[in-house]
Amino acid sequence: MTVFGRPLTLTSTTIPDLVVVDLPVHGDSRGWFKENWQREKMTALGLPDFGPVQNNISFNDAVGTTRGIHAEPWDKWVSVATGRIFGAWVDLREGPTFGTVYTAELDPSRAIFVPRGVGNSYQTLEPDTAYTYLVNDHWSPEARYSFLNLADETVAIDWPIPLEEAEVSAKDLEHPRMADVTPVRPRGVLVVGADGQLGRALRVALADVNHVEFAARSNLDVTAPELVGARRWRDYGAIINAAAYTAVDRAETEEGRRDAWSANVTGVVNLARVAAANGITLVHVSSDYVFDGTLDRPYREDDPVCPLGVYGQTKAAGDSVVSTLARHYIVRTSWVIGAGGNFVRTMASLAERGVDPRVVDDQIGRLTPAVELARGIRHLLDTEASFGTYNLSGSGEPVSWAEVARRVFAAGGHDPTRVTGVSSEEYFAGSPVPVSPRPRNSVLDLSKIEATGFLAADALADLERSAG
Structure with a gap:
C-alpha cells in the first residue's frame, strides 16, 4: 500500500x-x-x-x-x-x-x-x-x-x-x-596528448590504474570533427587533456597562429562537447601565459586574464570554454620541465661544454616538474576535489630563469657566475623570427590546491628530478 x-x-x-x-x-x-x-x-x-x-x-x-x-x-x-x-x-x-x-x-x-x-x-x-x-x-x-x-x-x-x-x-x-561474474570496472580515464612531456609523466603517475587509456594524436585527433563518434564516450569518467600547441614564438607566425588556435581552442571545444554530452570530467592544463605578468604578487585563480601573445590568447580562450562545464578542472601551471629536452638539461649541457650563457633575469616564476604536475592532476581526481580552476606549480622560492641556470651550474660543480643575466629586450634583440611577449611575473598562488591536501615539491631543491 x-x-x-x-x-x-x-x-x-x-x-x-x-x-x-x-x-x-x-x-x-x-x-x-x-x-x-x-x-x-x-x-x-x-x-x-x-x-x-x-x-x-x-x-x-x-x-x-x-x-x-x-x-x-x-x-x-x-x-x-x-x-x-x-x-x-x-x-x-x-x-x-x-x-x-x-x-x-x-x-x-x-x-x-x-x-x-x-x-x-x-x-x-x-x-x-x-x-x-x-x-x-x-x-x-x-x-x-x-x-x-x-x-x-x-x-x-x-x-x-x-x-x-x-x-x-x-x-x-x-x-x-x-x-x-566479470566485475564492472570504473568508468575509464582517457589521457589525450599522451606522447608529450606531460603525457609521458601521466603514464608514470597513472601506471597502477587499470582503467586508464593513453591516446597520442596519431590515434586520436581532438581537432577532428569526428571526435564525437571516436569512442563510446559513456565508458569514460574523465578526460585529461595533455594535448596542446606550446611553441610560444612560432605561434606569432601565420602558420603557427592557425595551428595554435586549432589545438588549443578547436580541440578543447570538441573535448568540451564530448564531456558535456556524456557527463565526463574534463581536466584541462592551462598556463601562466594567460596573465600579463604585471601584478606585484602571485597570481590567484580568480585574477582576470590578460594574455600578451597568441599562445596566451589561445590558452585563455580554451580556459573559457572549459569553465562552462559542470565537471571540470582547469590546472594552471608554469615553467614545465619534463622528459626530453628542457631548460635544465640545456643549461647542464652548456656547463659541461664550457659555454657561458646569457639568460633572461627579468622573468620571475617557479619551475614545475612534469611529474609533479601529473601527480597533482591525479590528486584532484582521486580526492574528488571541488571542480574549478587550480594553480599548480613547483613550490619554493620564486626565481628568474638566470637564477635557475646558475643553480644548475652549481649543482653540476660549475661556477655559477659563468651565467650572465640579461633583460628580455636584450636577449631577444635582433631575433630573425617573431618573438612572443612573456609575462614578467609568472608566480602562481598555490593556496587553493594546498587546501585540498596537495603540497608540491620544491623543484629547485632537486634539479636532477626537475629535469624529468
Missing part, C-alpha cells in the same frame, strides 16, 4: 552510492500525485545530478514476476508507478564491496538510485505492477554488461516467492554464478 505524507528523505545503504529515497505522495479520494524525479530538490539533498536521457517502464501482470540480476554500464533511477516490488541489488563493481547485497521493498512512495555497475533485480508483490526507471545512457549494442544468477548461493537472496514458483525468463536463469 502506498504511504502518503512521507517527507523527501535520502537513506544510505550497505552498498556505496546506492541510495533509497522516500518520496512525498499526495493523495485524496481521486487518487494520488508525486514528483517522481525532481532534480533541484533531490540534488540539493545529495543525490548525483546523473543526467537521465531515457525513461523506461516494465509492466508486470502477475505476482512473482522476477527479473535480473543485471549490472548495466549506466546509472538508474528506479521507482514504482503502481503495485509493489521486492528489490535486490548486488554490487558487481570491481573493488572491496564486490558482492555486497541490499534488499528493500518499493512502492510508489519509495524509489532508489542505482549507480553504474550495481546489479539490479526485482520481484513483483502485487499484480499489475508498473516498474519504471530513468537511465543516463541510451541502450547500445556496444555496451558491456555484467550479470549474476538470481539463485546464486553466495549472495543468497531471500526471495519472498521462491524462484521455482516465480515467473523467470530462460535468459535470466542462465546468468553466471558469482565465481564467474
Whole structure:
C-alpha cells in the first residue's frame, strides 16, 4: 500500500552510492500525485545530478514476476508507478564491496538510485505492477554488461516467492554464478596528448590504474570533427587533456597562429562537447601565459586574464570554454620541465661544454616538474576535489630563469657566475623570427590546491628530478 505524507528523505545503504529515497505522495479520494524525479530538490539533498536521457517502464501482470540480476554500464533511477516490488541489488563493481547485497521493498512512495555497475533485480508483490526507471545512457549494442544468477548461493537472496514458483525468463536463469561474474570496472580515464612531456609523466603517475587509456594524436585527433563518434564516450569518467600547441614564438607566425588556435581552442571545444554530452570530467592544463605578468604578487585563480601573445590568447580562450562545464578542472601551471629536452638539461649541457650563457633575469616564476604536475592532476581526481580552476606549480622560492641556470651550474660543480643575466629586450634583440611577449611575473598562488591536501615539491631543491 502506498504511504502518503512521507517527507523527501535520502537513506544510505550497505552498498556505496546506492541510495533509497522516500518520496512525498499526495493523495485524496481521486487518487494520488508525486514528483517522481525532481532534480533541484533531490540534488540539493545529495543525490548525483546523473543526467537521465531515457525513461523506461516494465509492466508486470502477475505476482512473482522476477527479473535480473543485471549490472548495466549506466546509472538508474528506479521507482514504482503502481503495485509493489521486492528489490535486490548486488554490487558487481570491481573493488572491496564486490558482492555486497541490499534488499528493500518499493512502492510508489519509495524509489532508489542505482549507480553504474550495481546489479539490479526485482520481484513483483502485487499484480499489475508498473516498474519504471530513468537511465543516463541510451541502450547500445556496444555496451558491456555484467550479470549474476538470481539463485546464486553466495549472495543468497531471500526471495519472498521462491524462484521455482516465480515467473523467470530462460535468459535470466542462465546468468553466471558469482565465481564467474566479470566485475564492472570504473568508468575509464582517457589521457589525450599522451606522447608529450606531460603525457609521458601521466603514464608514470597513472601506471597502477587499470582503467586508464593513453591516446597520442596519431590515434586520436581532438581537432577532428569526428571526435564525437571516436569512442563510446559513456565508458569514460574523465578526460585529461595533455594535448596542446606550446611553441610560444612560432605561434606569432601565420602558420603557427592557425595551428595554435586549432589545438588549443578547436580541440578543447570538441573535448568540451564530448564531456558535456556524456557527463565526463574534463581536466584541462592551462598556463601562466594567460596573465600579463604585471601584478606585484602571485597570481590567484580568480585574477582576470590578460594574455600578451597568441599562445596566451589561445590558452585563455580554451580556459573559457572549459569553465562552462559542470565537471571540470582547469590546472594552471608554469615553467614545465619534463622528459626530453628542457631548460635544465640545456643549461647542464652548456656547463659541461664550457659555454657561458646569457639568460633572461627579468622573468620571475617557479619551475614545475612534469611529474609533479601529473601527480597533482591525479590528486584532484582521486580526492574528488571541488571542480574549478587550480594553480599548480613547483613550490619554493620564486626565481628568474638566470637564477635557475646558475643553480644548475652549481649543482653540476660549475661556477655559477659563468651565467650572465640579461633583460628580455636584450636577449631577444635582433631575433630573425617573431618573438612572443612573456609575462614578467609568472608566480602562481598555490593556496587553493594546498587546501585540498596537495603540497608540491620544491623543484629547485632537486634539479636532477626537475629535469624529468
